[in-house]
Amino acid sequence: xxxxxxxxxxxxxxxxxxxxxxxxxxxxxxxxxxxxxxxxxxxxxxxxxxxxxxxxxxxxxxxxxxxxxxxxxxxxxxxxxxxxxxxxxxxxxxxxxxxxxxxxxxxxxxxxxxxxxxxxxxxxxxxxxxxxxxxxxxxxxxxxxxxxxxxxxxxxxxxxxxxxxxxxx
Numbered sequence: 001x002x003x004x005x006x007x008x009x010x011x012x013x014x015x016x017x018x019x020x021x022x023x024x025x026x027x028x029x030x031x032x033x034x035x036x037x038x039x040x041x042x043x044x045x046x047x048x049x050x051x052x053x054x055x056x057x058x059x060x061x062x063x064x065x066x067x068x069x070x071x072x073x074x075x076x077x078x079x080x081x082x083x084x085x086x087x088x089x090x091x092x093x094x095x096x097x098x099x100x101x102x103x104x105x106x107x108x109x110x111x112x113x114x115x116x117x118x119x120x121x122x123x124x125x126x127x128x129x130x131x132x133x134x135x136x137x138x139x140x141x142x143x144x145x146x147x148x149x150x151x152x153x154x155x156x157x158x159x160x161x162x163x164x165x166x167x168x169x
Contacts, residue, residue: 017086018098021079025069031105036069038102040083042114042139045095046122048087049135056124058084064117099142111143115153123160133161 025033122132
């Protein structure tokens with residue numbers, strides 16, 4: 001594991017930051033806190049795919065966390081801030097590991113709901129860039145979802161795909 005670089009990843013800053021989210025969510029129980037910490041981190045993936053997390057994307061992430069966790073928007077803002085910082089510090093190196101951990105304990109329905117949230121975040125500025133769409137596809141793959149599952153969820157957001165939008169005259 002050391003040789004593959006996986007042993008070092010376990011104690012990286014991204015993992016410690018997720019533990020910080022888990023501590024905030026401790027009243028929900030260990031498993032629910034871990035689920036939500038991973039969920040929050042994964043939400044950052046399409047948002048930072050274009051190397052810029054917009055205010056609209058951050059606000060939507062906060063709303064999704066507040067709804068999922070049953071926390072206030074202020075608490076959700078803190079969770080999103082920590083998740084964004086963990087993702088920034090890891091430089092994407094934790095993406096696969098955290099998503100695979102989420103895959104281990106999330107139900108199929110929860111995975112599909114996450115994909116829907118990821119597309120919504122990509123569409124926060126009224127268009128889903130190809131790089132954001134590709135990131136959601138990678139997440140779907142890491143969650144061991146079928147391609148048809150990805151297509152089914154994507155279909156709900158097809159009008160927002162930048163590649164399919166007509167150029168403004």
